[in-house]
Amino acid sequence: MKLRDLAGILPVEGTASADLEVTGISSDSRQVKPGVVFFALAGTKADGATYAADAAGRGAAAIVAGNAIAGLPVPVLAVEDPRLALALSAARYFGRQPETMVAVTGTSGKTSVAAFTRQIWEQTGYAAASIGTTGVVAPGRNDYGSLTTPDPVALHQLLKELADAGVTHASMEASSHGLDQRRLDGVQLAAGGFTNLGRDHMDYHPTVEDYHRAKMRLFDALLPKGAPAVIFADDPWSAPTIHAAQAAGLDVLTVGRHGDFLRLKRVEHERHRQRAEVEADGVLYEVDLPLAGDFQISNALVSAGLAISTGTPVAKALMALEKLKGAPGRLDLVGTTAQGAPVYVDYAHKPDALENVLASVRPFTTGRVIVVFGCGGDRDRGKRPIMGEIATRLADVVIVTDDNPRSEVPETIRAAILAAAPGAIEIGDRRQAIHDAVAMLHAGDTLIVAGKGHEEGQTIGSETLHFSDHEEVRAALVERAA
Ligand SMILES: CC(=O)N[C@H]1[C@@H](OP(=O)(O)OP(=O)(O)OC[C@H]2O[C@@H](n3ccc(=O)[nH]c3=O)[C@H](O)[C@@H]2O)O[C@H](CO)[C@@H](O)[C@@H]1O[C@H](C)C(=O)N[C@@H](C)C(=O)N[C@H](CCC(=O)O)C(=O)O
Numbered sequence: 001m002k003l004r005d006l007a008g009i010l011p012v013e014g015t016a017s018a019d020l021e022v023t024g025i026s027s028d029s030r031q032v033k034p035g036v037v038f039f040a041l042a043g044t045k046a047d048g049a050t051y052a053a054d055a056a057g058r059g060a061a062a063i064v065a066g067n068a069i070a071g072l073p074v075p076v077l078a079v080e081d082p083r084l085a086l087a088l089s090a091a092r093y094f095g096r097q098p099e100t101m102v103a104v105t106g107t108s109g110k111t112s113v114a115a116f117t118r119q120i121w122e123q124t125g126y127a128a129a130s131i132g133t134t135g136v137v138a139p140g141r142n143d144y145g146s147l148t149t150p151d152p153v154a155l156h157q158l159l160k161e162l163a164d165a166g167v168t169h170a171s172m173e174a175s176s177h178g179l180d181q182r183r184l185d186g187v188q189l190a191a192g193g194f195t196n197l198g199r200d201h202m203d204y205h206p207t208v209e210d211y212h213r214a215k216m217r218l219f220d221a222l223l224p225k226g227a228p229a230v231i232f233a234d235d236p237w238s239a240p241t242i243h244a245a246q247a248a249g250l251d252v253l254t255v256g257r258h259g260d261f262l263r264l265k266r267v268e269h270e271r272h273r274q275r276a277e278v279e280a281d282g283v284l285y286e287v288d289l290p291l292a293g294d295f296q297i298s299n300a301l302v303s304a305g306l307a308i309s310t311g312t313p314v315a316k317a318l319m320a321l322e323k324l325k326g327a328p329g330r331l332d333l334v335g336t337t338a339q340g341a342p343v344y345v346d347y348a349h350k351p352d353a354l355e356n357v358l359a360s361v362r363p364f365t366t367g368r369v370i371v372v373f374g375c376g377g378d379r380d381r382g383k384r385p386i387m388g389e390i391a392t393r394l395a396d397v398v399i400v401t402d403d404n405p406r407s408e409v410p411e412t413i414r415a416a417i418l419a420a421a422p423g424a425i426e427i428g429d430r431r432q433a434i435h436d437a438v439a440m441l442h443a444g445d446t447l448i449v450a451g452k453g454h455e456e457g458q459t460i461g462s463e464t465l466h467f468s469d470h471e472e473v474r475a476a477l478v479e480r481a482a
């Protein structure tokens, strides 16, 4: 590709540099090789402009920046929004994506909805992929993830690989960071989804309104006018979300008890499954959802809405819900004690999620609900006492432990949770906490190990040690049975 092929995104017309050969695109100077266009982004830790000379020294074809940078031996192209220019350039450079793509946003449920939508498509007979927190899942591919919404360059490289491999349908998570940082701006989306809004990322967004506005970029900046917006209707933030989608000229399709597109008429919860009656277009469907947690009904309805609104027949989509598998680490039953007490691993690491997961298991627990959890270091400090209070209110035994303390002092994080959790037990070592909790289980009890879900590491300082809640729960169950 020549630099001129990025015309319309970058101001290259009529410049001598338009004929330069472009061999790649990067926002990290350390990755620059000869011919790469380097995008200097103003970040949270560094300003990419300071690395422009480094990029030029490594052979960058051109530098794209928000302001002119003097004294460089390569052309500097000034654009208003370098992150947007990066995303659009990456899309054009890689040039292919699965034909039908949807994105889902919301505080909780994104990973589940992305995974469920992929499964509905698979059952409809499409080659489908999902992209998000737990990684990339596609035919013959299951890569462990890191970011919920990948960086634009990684994202478009991935989308091209998927399209080249024959994937026609892909669902992805749109995190508020990703939306705010324009990571998805180059993706052609056919539909968007919204699950709910609660407290999250208050270390990044100044207010919850700002957080909601970032999420609404999916509807008002990314989706084309007239595209379907599938919105969960039973959340306190549903009304402002519907309003934003309508204002953006989208085709609003609501799902849930208050939904018009898919209306949940009745639901009977059982411990490991739930039976729902869903009305669509005046027809009643009985759906037997093989998943625990009443919130999974909401996620399943948003997923069905996304699949239906992009072409899957209603009956097929609703039937597919009967075969759904939960995303790894989302109210994931890892095992039971000999007396039948279940142990679940769950990714609840924010207040609403913890509240939901604890409330979900209560009706099936004749004994005690026991929860093991902690809060991540270098993340929103305000959620710590809130989660302490929720755990104390909804569980009978609360064990506060460590969850990726990162650069913080673990005791300080625990103390902030414990301040709002009178009577809680403090066991810093997560392995010990899990083993003690499993040892405590009686018949009728339920144990939830929350916060890490699918994660495979514990980050202490700058080091990540291998750690898996699944492995520790299994080991503790074996030890107990011995
Ligand atoms: C806080 C945050 O969101 N950071 C993201 C942001 O980085 P940044 O722009 O702030 O980076 P920075 O370190 O300040 O550096 C600025 C620029 O200088 C460049 N640089 C830096 C050093 C150097 O030698 N040369 C160089 O060119 C960097 O590549 C960068 O372009 O933009 C980068 C490019 O898109 C992201 O990779 C990075 O995600 C970091 C790794 C991260 O941890 N993000 C998390 C918080 C996140 O995004 N989470 C969400 C939500 C999670 C969820 O709830 O599920 C997600 O979508 O995963």
Ligand SMILES: Nc1ncnc2c1ncn2[C@@H]1O[C@H](COP(=O)(O)OP(=O)(O)OP(=O)(O)O)[C@@H](O)[C@H]1O
Binding pocket: 106, 107, 108, 109, 110, 111, 112, 113, 133, 148, 173, 195, 196, 295, 296, 298, 299, 327, 329, 330, 331, 346, 347, 348, 349, 352, 353, 354, 356, 357, 453
């Ligand atoms: N619809 C929902 N409503 C409330 N809580 C939910 C819902 N769906 C999932 N949860 C809770 O949130 C946790 C994370 O779910 P999931 O991974 O699907 O959401 P996410 O939005 O992708 O989260 P993250 O932003 O952390 O990746 C689950 O383990 C469960 O505790």
Ligand SMILES: N[C@H](CCC[C@H](N)C(=O)O)C(=O)O
Binding pocket: 349, 375, 376, 377, 379, 403, 404, 451, 452, 455
């Ligand atoms: N994507 C989220 C995941 C948090 C998971 C929890 N285990 C923690 O480390 O706080 C984050 O990085 O903030």
Ligand SMILES: [Mg+2]
Binding pocket: 110, 111, 132, 133, 134, 148, 173
């Ligand atoms: Mg996720």
